[in-house]
Amino acid sequence: MSSAEPLVRVRDLTKHFPITRGIVIQRKIGAVRAVDGVSFEIERGETLGIVGETGCGKSTTAKLMTRLLDATAGEIDFEGNDITRLKGAALKAVRREVQMIFQDPYSSLNPRRTIGSIIAEPFAIHGLMREKGERKAEVQRLMETVGLNPEHYNRYPHEFSGGQRQRIGVARALALNPKLLIADEPVSSLDVSIQAQVLNLLRDLQRRLGLTLVFIAHDLSVVRHMCDRVAVMYLGKIVEIGPNEQLYAFPRHPYTGALLAAVPVADPALHGGARRLLGGDVPSPANPPSGCRFHTRCPKAQALCSTQEPQLQDKGSGTLTACHYPLSREEVGEIGVRSAR
Amino acid sequence: MTEPLLRVEDLRVEFAGEDGVVYAVDGVSYEVHGGRTLGIVGESGSGKTVSSLTTLGLTRRQGARISGRIMFEGKDLVALSEDELRRIRGNDIAMVFQDPLSSLHPLYKVGRQLTEAVRAHREVSKAKARERAVELLDLVGIPDPARRVDEYPHEFSGGMRQRVMIAMALANEPRLLIADEPTTALDVTVQAQILALMERLQRELGMAIVIITHDLGVIAEMADDIAVMYAGRIVETASAARVFAAPEHPYTWGLLKSIPRLDGPREADLVPIPGTPPSLVHPPSGCHFHPRCPYVQPEHTRIDPALEPVADDPGHHVACLLESDVRRRLWQQLGAGRTPAQALAAVSPGAPA
Numbered sequence: 124m125s126s127a128e129p130l131v132r133v134r135d136l137t138k139h140f141p142i143t144r145g146i147v148i149q150r151k152i153g154a155v156r157a158v159d160g161v162s163f164e165i166e167r168g169e170t171l172g173i174v175g176e177t178g179c180g181k182s183t184t185a186k187l188m189t190r191l192l193d194a195t196a197g198e199i200d201f202e203g204n205d206i207t208r209l210k211g212a213a214l215k216a217v218r219r220e221v222q223m224i225f226q227d228p229y230s231s232l233n234p235r236r237t238i239g240s241i242i243a244e245p246f247a248i249h250g251l252m253r254e255k256g257e258r259k260a261e262v263q264r265l266m267e268t269v270g271l272n273p274e275h276y277n278r279y280p281h282e283f284s285g286g287q288r289q290r291i292g293v294a295r296a297l298a299l300n301p302k303l304l305i306a307d308e309p310v311s312s313l314d315v316s317i318q319a320q321v322l323n324l325l326r327d328l329q330r331r332l333g334l335t336l337v338f339i340a341h342d343l344s345v346v347r348h349m350c351d352r353v354a355v356m357y358l359g360k361i362v363e364i365g366p367n368e369q370l371y372a373f374p375r376h377p378y379t380g381a382l383l384a385a386v387p388v389a390d391p392a393l394h395g396g397a398r399r400l401l402g403g404d405v406p407s408p409a410n411p412p413s414g415c416r417f418h419t420r421c422p423k424a425q426a427l428c429s430t431q432e433p434q435l436q437d438k439g440s441g442t443l444t445a446c447h448y449p450l451s452r453e454e455v456g457e458i459g460v461r462s463a464r
Numbered sequence: 465m466t467e468p469l470l471r472v473e474d475l476r477v478e479f480a481g482e483d484g485v486v487y488a489v490d491g492v493s494y495e496v497h498g499g500r501t502l503g504i505v506g507e508s509g510s511g512k513t514v515s516s517l518t519t520l521g522l523t524r525r526q527g528a529r530i531s532g533r534i535m536f537e538g539k540d541l542v543a544l545s546e547d548e549l550r551r552i553r554g555n556d557i558a559m560v561f562q563d564p565l566s567s568l569h570p571l572y573k574v575g576r577q578l579t580e581a582v583r584a585h586r587e588v589s590k591a592k593a594r595e596r597a598v599e600l601l602d603l604v605g606i607p608d609p610a611r612r613v614d615e616y617p618h619e620f621s622g623g624m625r626q627r628v629m630i631a632m633a634l635a636n637e638p639r640l641l642i643a644d645e646p647t648t649a650l651d652v653t654v655q656a657q658i659l660a661l662m663e664r665l666q667r668e669l670g671m672a673i674v675i676i677t678h679d680l681g682v683i684a685e686m687a688d689d690i691a692v693m694y695a696g697r698i699v700e701t702a703s704a705a706r707v708f709a710a711p712e713h714p715y716t717w718g719l720l721k722s723i724p725r726l727d728g729p730r731e732a733d734l735v736p737i738p739g740t741p742p743s744l745v746h747p748p749s750g751c752h753f754h755p756r757c758p759y760v761q762p763e764h765t766r767i768d769p770a771l772e773p774v775a776d777d778p779g780h781h782v783a784c785l786l787e788s789d790v791r792r793r794l795w796q797q798l799g800a801g802r803t804p805a806q807a808l809a810a811v812s813p814g815a816p817a
Contacts, residue, residue, distance in 0.1 A: 176651035177622075284740040314507040315678055319722035319736035326733075341652065344681075348724030348734070367730070385656035386726050387681030391704045393727070400660055401653040404621040462726045 128203055130303060130335050131165040131188070136197035138183050142409060155409045157183040159359035160197070162435075165303070170329060170336040172350030172367070174343055174382070178405055179356040181339045185307045188337070189223050190214060202302075219249055222296040226308040228288035232280040238291050239276040242266065245298040265294040270324060286317035290324065297328070305337045310345065322349065343386050347371050347462065355379045358408055358416040361435065365442025371462040373440045375449035378417050383460040398459035415447065423448045468495035469672050470519070470557075470640055475532035475542075477511075477518050484745045488514040490696035491532075493771070496640065501666065501673040503687025503704065505680065505719070509741050511696040512676045516642045518542075520559060521549040536640070555585040558633035562645040564625035568617040574601075574628055575613035581635040600631040604661060623654035630661065637669060644676045659685055680723055684708060689779075692716050695742050695752040698771060702780035712774055712782040712791050714757050717798055735803060751785055758804035759786060759794060 139154035158180040165171050173181045186192040188199060190206065198207045206217045222245075225231040232241055242262045243252075252258040263273035269290040280288055289309060296304055306325065310318040326349060329336055338349050346353055347367060354364040355378065363376040374380045381401040403420045406412055412419045418428035427447050435443040455463045477489040489511040496502045506512045517523050519534055519541060534541040536557065541549065561567045569577060578597035582588065588596070594613070601609035604627040617625060626646065633641055643662065647655035659682065666673055675686050683690060684704060691701040692713065700713040711717055718737035739756040742748050748755050750765040757764070764785050774780040775788050784791060790811055797807030 176653065286740065314741065315680070315719055316507060316722050316737035317740065319734040320738075322724070323734055323736060343652070344724045344726045347726060347730060371726070381653060383726070385653045387656070387659070387679065387685045388726055389680035389684045389708065389720065389723060390725075390727075391684045391687075391708055393684075398656075400656050402657070404623055404654070405651075 127167065129164040130167045130202060132200040133164070133188070134162050134198050134200070136161045136184065136187060136199060137195045138180075138187055138192060139195045153409055156359050156411060157408060158187065159408075159411070161356075161359070161361050162197075163354055163361065163364060165335060165337065167302075167335055168333050169351045170334075170338055170349055172346035172353040173337065173339045173356060174341065174346050174353060175356035176341060176382075176405060178358070178408055180359040180408075181356050182307055184356075185223070185305050185337065185339055188303075189221050189305055190218065191223075215249070219245075219299050220302045222299060222301040222304055224289075224292050224296050224304065224306040224309045227312055228285055228292055229280075229312075231292055232288055234280050237277050237279055238266075238271075238283070241280070241291060242294045242298060245295060249299065251299075261298075262294075265298055268297065268328070269294045270320075284317070285313050286320050289313065289321050293321075293324065293328070297332075303335050303337070305339070307339045308341070309338075311340065311342065318345075325349065343382060355382065358405065358411050360416060360445065362417065362446070363442055363444045364435065369441035373442075373452065373455060373463065374460060375438050375440055375442055375444040376417075376446045377421050377423050377450055380450050380455055380458050380460055381420075383462055384458045386461065388461050393461065399457065415445070423450075423454075466497065469498045469536070470496040470674075471533075471535040472515070472519070473533040473535070475515060475518065475534065476530070477514050477523055478529040479523075480527060480529075481745060486744045487696050487747060488528075488744060489518065490747070492693070492696070492698055493532075494691050494698065494701065496672050496674055498639065498672050499666070499670050500688045501675060501686055503683040503690045504674065504676045504693060505678065505683050505690060506693035507678055507741055509695070509744060510693040511744075512693045513644055515693075516559070516644060516674060516676055519642065520553050520557060521546070551585070554581060554633075554638075555636045556638055557640045557642065558636070558638040560626075560629050560633050560641065560643040560646045562648050564622065564629045564649070565617070567629055568625060570617055573614055573616055574620070578613070578628070578632055578635060581632045585636050596635070597631075600635060601628070603634065603665070604628070604631045605657075606631075623650055623657060626650060626654075626658055627661065630658070630665070634665065634669070638671055640672045640674070641666075642674045642676070645678070646675065647682060648677070648679070655682070662686070680719060692719070695747055696744060697752060697783065698781075699753065699784070700780075700782045701771070702774075702777070706777060706780050710777070710780075710792075711795060712780065712788075713753075713784050714759055714786075714794075715753050717795060718756075721798065732801065735798075751783075759790075759808055761785070 136158055137160055138158040139156050141151045142153040143149040144152045175181050187194050194207050198205045239262050242265055243258050246252040246258055252261055266273045271290050310321050340346050350367055352366055353370050354361050357378050363379045374383055384398050401420055414429040414431055415433050418424040433445045433447050435445045438444050438449045472494050475489055475492045479486045492515050504512045530542055575597045579593035582593045582596050598609045598613050606612055606627055647658050677683055687704045690704050690707040691698045694715050700716050721735040737756050750767050751769050754760045754764045769783040769785045771781045771783040774782055793811040794807050797810050
């Protein structure tokens with residue numbers, strides 16, 4: 124693709140949460156491998172989607188990238204510099220460049236502060252826009268950018284609906300003009316009609332401001348709508364990553380295929396076709412299966428899958444897939460992937 | 465046509481709130497026939513959950529003022545005493561809730577909770593009830609049911625807990641199952657399992673289902689008939705095929721155009737419904753949807769539309785003040801990818817046909 128340096132390069136990123144026993148003398152008896160060796164790059168100006176089910180590590184990956192959590196191993200290069208172990212002033216400088224939009228617009232806004240002061244908080248933290256009038260003008264400009272009425276500067280969060288609150292969160296994230304914006308399930312707690320308002324806002328901002336966005340969601344239709352490239356995670360690993368069109372039209376990893384087949388499509392005329400459903404549940408990340416982590420639920424699993432872990436490889440259709448026996452076109456049709464062409 | 469299993473007539477449920485009376489359900493009528501699935505779709509505050517809770521008498525304790533009739537097998541559930549209702553609840557009509565973790569008691573074994581559901585309505589020995597519990601767990605596809613019957617809810621995954629909830633609801637082979645957002649808390653692959661399970665059980669047991677959801681995909685998979693609710697009222701009802709192929713209400717159009725589809729063109733912009741759902745304490749005058757409707761006319765702010773049959777489409781009802789042929793032309797325009805404003809301009813009098 125582009126020859127320019129990617130904005131972010133993540134290599135072998137790992138986060139293990141220790142499981143301890145004992146109250147006074149704590150012994151480590153195991154670890155939840157929330158993120159277990161994840162590598163990807165983010166180009167400037169692109170939107171990377173991360174999808175997966177509960178416990179796949181997508182939110183932990185976001186928290187590692189924003190340095191809200193410290194990585195167990197691996198590195199995150201931001202504009203060529205390793206930020207994984209930065210501290211103090213250097214970390215604060217990076218945090219200016221990487222901002223986050225949270226899932227729940229109710230708990231992520233302080234109910235006792237006016238929205239003017241919530242959106243201005245990043246300025247206060249970083250000592251910018253010290254002059255009061257200047258700060259207010261900038262906050263009102265941000266409010267206008269995200270489609271809020273700037274006259275509502277002195278109102279409190281409870282006076283706003285869920286969709287408007289999410290706009291406040293977006294304005295706050297944009298305040299410092301960050302180079303990277305990470306949105307963790309930004310619309311999953313909103314009503315359908317409001318969801319579309321926030322998605323359109325993000326897509327519009329992305330085009331207008333050339334934002335680089337990491338968009339984390341469990342809703343595969345929303346991710347398809349929003350993203351240029353998509354990474355599918357399962358039990359702390361990326362199982363498939365590639366350009367949006369290719370991944371949805373011809374998923375190669377059986378897990379990607381199963382996810383796409385499971386999405387209910389809002390059209391009764393499409394039903395009745397055969398669909399292959401995934402059985403069982405996601406295994407515990409404290410004790411993931413050997414070899415390929417998906418082999419316990421995979422319809423195509425062979426003996427090799429339980430012993431040898433597959434690496435992400437180009438299987439000739441434009442995506443990178445970590446699978447010994449990737450899906451063929453016929454199989455994609457058989458399992459009922461609705462986005463297949 | 466045969467007598468419906470459940471017939472709700474002009475149901476109204478009002479709560480006394482701090483700021484005044486909340487008109488949660490405001491004159492709702494629908495029918496559910498044996499063996500069929502009715503999908504009720506709507507956003508938060510549309511009254512979809514309250515109307516179903518009221519069917520089981522579960523809003524009585526909250527001091528709700530309830531009027532209208534809910535006819536089930538010749539009895540009016542609104543008029544029944546609490547004792548009479550208890551004999552129906554969990555026996556003839558059962559309910560599955562959204563959150564399987566908070567619906568199961570954490571300190572009792574799953575088996576005990578299942579036997580309780582059986583013994584509440586049947587005079588059977590503990591051993592027999594336990595046998596039935598194992599049988600139920602097996603029915604909903606829980607592996608090794610004889611062992612898992614002695615486990616606690618926390619030992620089950622989210623999807624397995626929802627299976628337990630469905631097993632409990634099925635304990636007495638209800639004629640009607642009400643499922644309120646049964647898969648909203650679940651992951652997509654588990655959701656597909658649970659929906660497939662409900663369809664299989666419906667086929668095997670012949671029960672009717674009312675499924676309540678905000679997810680148009682789930683509704684499209686499950687429902688035979690659909691009722692679209694907005695601000696405490698049904699604004700459109702028809703067979704699932706007709707609601708998706710030829711929707712008549714601007715709110716239904718808005719919902720359909722708000723969701724990105726896995727099989728649609730990716731570049732197409734979503735068309736959100738402007739504004740936010742209205743207050744149920746001070747609902748808008750006239751048509752409740754008028755403040756958010758792109759096609760609103762001055763008289764729509766005064767006249768309250770009734771749910772009326774759609775011409776040439778038996779079984780399809782809509783509560784909209786626009787002329788029938790105007791609605792059809794608008795939907796044609798929207799279907800062709802026009803924005804609401806463009807669609808309106810194209811069908812306005814004076815515009816070239």
